Amino acid sequence: MKAFKKRGALTHFQILSEISKQNPHLKQKDLAETLGITIQAVSENIKTLIEQEYITSKDGRSPYKITQKGIDKVKRDAISLRKYSDSVLETMNHYKTVWPAIAKEDLKKDEIVGLYMDSGVLYAHKKEEDATGVVLGDAAKGCDVALSNLTGLIDMTIGEAVVINLPTIKEGGSDKVNLELIKSVYEQGTTTGKKIDRVAIAGTVSRAVANMLNLPVTIEYAAPQATANAARKGLNVLALCVGDMTKAFTRELEEQKIKFDIIDGGK
Template sequence: MADVLEDKRTATRFRILAEIADRQPAVSQGEIADAVGVTSQAVSEYTRGLVEDGLVEKEGRSRYRVTKEGVDWLLQSATDVRRFADHVTDDILGNVGEDAAIARTDIEAGTTVSLSLEDGLLHATPNDEGPATGIATTDAESGEDVGVTEFEGIIDLEPGRVTVYQVPPVRSGGSRTVDGGSLAAACEDAPVLAATGVEAVVALRSAGIEPDTTFAPGEVAAEAAERGLNVVIVATADSVGRVTDALRDVGVAYEVANLD
């Protein structure tokens, strides 16, 4: 379980710090008490503890501001909560819920199907021979979406690789310093191609390549890699840290490389 949810006091501390961050610098302890469901006295005691621990600084009467250490703690705690929520949604509820797959052939409701991932999407075949199986809940023709429940087994899946190529920022020459041939070769046959930073997007377009996405490349790459897809990210050097942080947060392996 996420550390912040292990006991009521830590969970309340997390919620109060989040409310302070949302309302700073003018903080009404009464409003926070109503939002969190505790007394104003409890908010005062928690706030005093947050100040003592260096997570909040007091700027005056009813004026507080979350410190850098407080922001870091909030971010880490929020990440832990998100991971736990994903575990509940994907691993626990997913086992008793219903998901959709693409039917490889015609399927009748009630049929046992084997499940596999192809191009990052779940596919169903009417047999019980795969390492992962389920029961079709709807009729479907080949190529249609079919409901599947009562999942058993584990889909045999090798995580995809993520490679991040750096493009210099404009102050260091930007896209003009990138060899289009090398860039095209690096991106060739990449199932998923993401870019971040103007210089990276321009370099790709100059090479005649349009990225699949220019938004949240780290998060996109992490999800794609977890579904077995290889990903190439072309990033302006200034943006590489944000990309790799997103990959590290979910434990996805990656390589940062330079274009030849």
């Protein structure tokens, strides 16, 4: 949107647009209230517009009149703004109406398919499900497929998280960790008995503990956010974190309304 790249260009467009309505009683106070800026800012912008010959005025005060040069500028800027708005709306409509999934089998264009979640991934297949969509293009099994006209509800249970707080290196690190406890939690699952789907780590001590127990680490970077996102998609996460890092996990999980438990992993 090149027309509005310069500082104050959008404000100039708005002022010219208001003046072009040919309101003979339009005052700087009215412009300030309409545009949500100060009267001083309006005054400075009007002075610039007069100097650039986009409007005319006696002594810089109302009534203001837009010149032909000003009218041409408003038209150009309005077209530029409309094109930009149209491109944004087109993009937003695309995001709203087209959804990606993984094809569970070979799918053909225009087929109506059933949708379901498994391990945090949306799948499409030819079997009947509560949620359906229409295939936009041929897709082979295992590939991504574009869908439209999604209807119904996708059955998805929110996952849980178990956050285990580990001693810092100053407190003894992995030497002071209750490895049997962590192994037991991983094998037995969450406090409600749900199987652990993902293991998250935050901190070097957590990495060492995961290595010692041969845990399959799948979440390491931006672990608090990733843990919450995984749980939102129905996955149950075991998170190992060191010292105060626990706070980031609890804050994120609370904000996302994810059920979680905190366990002291020290001996």
